Amino acid sequence: MNNATLIKEIKHLKKDRKAIILAHYYQPPEVQDIADVVGDSYKLSVTASQTDAKTIVFCGVHFMAETAKILSPEKTVLLPAADAGCPMADTITHEQLKTYKQENPERKVICYVNSTASVKALSDVCVTSSNFERVIDHFKNDPLLYVPDKNLGSYVRRAYNLDMEVWPGFCCIHNNLTLKDVDAMRKAYPDAALIVHPEAPLSVIDEADYVGGTSGLINFAKESNHAHYIVGTEKGLLHQMKKEAPDKRFTVLSEDLKCRNMKKTDLQTVYEALRDNTHEIEVEESIMKDAKKAIDLMMELSRQ
């Protein structure tokens, strides 16, 4: 089937199945364009918790679909690309965190939403790159452990002067950014603003004109006066940036900013998931209950 036919079929099946399609900003442009909601992890979590659709087709990676299932256990959650994982989430296991907690019972665990449900279940609260300020503010006087991203963790620890240990995980896409990339782009585009996701190394973050999660990067580009932005995050975000700020110019900081797992979803896999009800996400009951507490607290603190 060509793309036009696939889009027609997806729309038809979606109506038939009373489904909603959620897509992360890092998804391929054609997938973002057929989604009902495109957003960051936090926005998609909130949508998943509020939708009255019977089926959620989650165009993203495994931990995101798991979060949707935890927030909407009565709904069918489908992940079109069955093997779309997140290498960052896999840098910590349930057993490793359990051992750490036994050895460090005084530390509260703050868990980046980019983690498995079983790691969330052992955590006190979840956090995303768009709401960490509010969540951290609540815990700033406690001894903490942040899992699993060492870059975002180090950035937050320094910004708030926290007593916080940081798990040595990282996103293999953002962590590869270097000062060499920054120097090359600054030379090529001296008038452009450099905006960077906090999953990048601190050395790169320190060169940025603005640091923020995906929604923050879009909002900054829309609201600030620069005409051109060098963007230090996964290149899928540029599709939404160009839509929301069509009069501005965007250039990705490095052509390597492409997440292989995020690009496993395409129109064909979305169509097949809806047609065959395949790749349904299941989360064990006890894990679901404990993980939900950490996600619910994040949402509560984000609303305050």
Ligand code: SF4
């Ligand atoms: S961009 Fe990084 S953190 Fe996001 S899904 Fe890909 S590997 Fe995981």
